[in-house]
Amino acid sequence: MKRNRNLPLTETVFYILLALREPMHGYLIMQEIYELSNHDVRIAAGTLYGAIENLLKLKFIKSVPSQDKRRKVYARTELGNEILRLDVERMDHMIKIAKAQ
Amino acid sequence: MKAYKIFFNTLKEEKWIQELAEDGWLIEKIGFGYTFRKVEKKLYNLKMDYRIFSKQDEFEEYVTMYEDFGWKHIAGDKSSGSQYFIHEDNEMQSELFSDEDSQRARIMRIRKMLRQTMAIALVFFTVLLSQKSITISALINPKKLYLTPGLWDMSGSAFWSAFWSETPFVLFRGLFMYALTIMIIIYIIFSYKVQHEYNKSLKNIK
Numbered sequence: 001m002k003r004n005r006n007l008p009l010t011e012t013v014f015y016i017l018l019a020l021r022e023p024m025h026g027y028l029i030m031q032e033i034y035e036l037s038n039h040d041v042r043i044a045a046g047t048l049y050g051a052i053e054n055l056l057k058l059k060f061i062k063s064v065p066s067q068d069k070r071r072k073v074y075a076r077t078e079l080g081n082e083i084l085r086l087d088v089e090r091m092d093h094m095i096k097i098a099k100a101q
Numbered sequence: 102m103k104a105y106k107i108f109f110n111t112l113k114e115e116k117w118i119q120e121l122a123e124d125g126w127l128i129e130k131i132g133f134g135y136t137f138r139k140v141e142k143k144l145y146n147l148k149m150d151y152r153i154f155s156k157q158d159e160f161e162e163y164v165t166m167y168e169d170f171g172w173k174h175i176a177g178d179k180s181s182g183s184q185y186f187i188h189e190d191n192e193m194q195s196e197l198f199s200d201e202d203s204q205r206a207r208i209m210r211i212r213k214m215l216r217q218t219m220a221i222a223l224v225f226f227t228v229l230l231s232q233k234s235i236t237i238s239a240l241i242n243p244k245k246l247y248l249t250p251g252l253w254d255m256s257g258s259a260f261w262s263a264f265w266s267e268t269p270f271v272l273f274r275g276l277f278m279y280a281l282t283i284m285i286i287i288y289i290i291f292s293y294k295v296q297h298e299y300n301k302s303l304k305n306i307k
Contacts, residue, residue, distance in 0.1 A: 012200055027169035045170035046150050046197035049163065050206050070165045 009087045017084045023075040105134040109295045111211045115149040122147040128176045146188035148197045151211045154179045204306050212299040219292045246271045
């Protein structure tokens with residue numbers, strides 16, 4: 001089986017996709033990730049901006065209409081769901097074999 | 102305070118602006134020269150990002166997002182490339198980038214811009230050569246700058262009158278040709294040097 005060339009996802013990208021289970025804008029994504037990671041991962045503004053730009057290019061996320069004119073709101077796409085699932089399976093397998101040892 | 106300085110290396114420009122901020126001089130405007138404003142505090146959280154936007158609202162959305170994170174945009178515009186920010190929390194050490202990939206990506210954006218301008222300079226130089234605005238042979242042999250047919254076969258007063266009447270034009274053409282060639286060569290040498298420095302900065306991110 002040929003592996004998707006976007007795998008493995010970086011920690012930043014993995015958390016962004018995970019956070020975007022519902023639509024939100026940049027700063028909220030950072031806060032959500034901070035919570036999800038038990039206050040371990042705090043993504044800086046420039047890193048998040050660049051990652052969002054990349055994810056939009058890859059069509060893993062899309063920008064969705066919102067009330068806020070100055071902030072773009074993003075949501076995960078079907079492709080984004082799929083890549084996230086694949087990476088979870090990949091890590092799941094690694095954890096299983098590591099624990100079996 | 103107004104300061105005039107030319108930087109080929111954008112990272113060195115950033116360092117200079119940061120050092121001035123630590124002395125209490127805050128960058129206000131970058132255009133023809135640099136404008137600084139005296140501030141009470143010494144600012145340790147001045148950071149530079151490098152981005153060029155095609156649309157004004159993309160630029161505004163970008164600034165809004167950074168502001169949500171506590172970064173105040175202080176210098177730069179849609180197409181300036183260099184975007185300077187200070188963090189509202191001066192006490193805490195803050196960064197614009199939290200992983201190596203994005204730190205590297207910033208330098209790669211700066212390097213890409215340099216490469217694009219280099220490519221334009223090379224095209225420009227080639228066009229000048231093909232249009233005969235610059236001719237290599239005339240640069241090596243200034244006699245070729247004189248265009249009067251048979252000038253160098255003339256003798257006596259015929260030669261001197263033809264020679265002196267053309268000399269002002271030759272000086273003008275020659276000066277233009279030499280100055281432009283030297284400028285382009287210096288530009289290309291500097292660009293290569295700076296590109297090398299960027300590559301070194303990229304390697305230093307670990």
